[in-house]
Amino acid sequence: xxxxxxxxxxxxxxxxxxxxxxxxxxxxxxxxxxxxxxxxxxxxxxxxxxxx
Numbered sequence: 001x002x003x004x005x006x007x008x009x010x011x012x013x014x015x016x017x018x019x020x021x022x023x024x025x026x027x028x029x030x031x032x033x034x035x036x037x038x039x040x041x042x043x044x045x046x047x048x049x050x051x052x
Contacts, residue, residue, distance in 0.1 A: 006046065013042040
């Protein structure tokens, strides 16, 4: 179960980064910024999970 949750978090992180890249490339700043924040929260979650 741990592997599935971690895989889903990595997938969500990659999707958020791709979304941010697409938003910035198309000139939409705010949606891209929100995606960057989401990706950051996912990374922090993964790091905290590894520390336990």
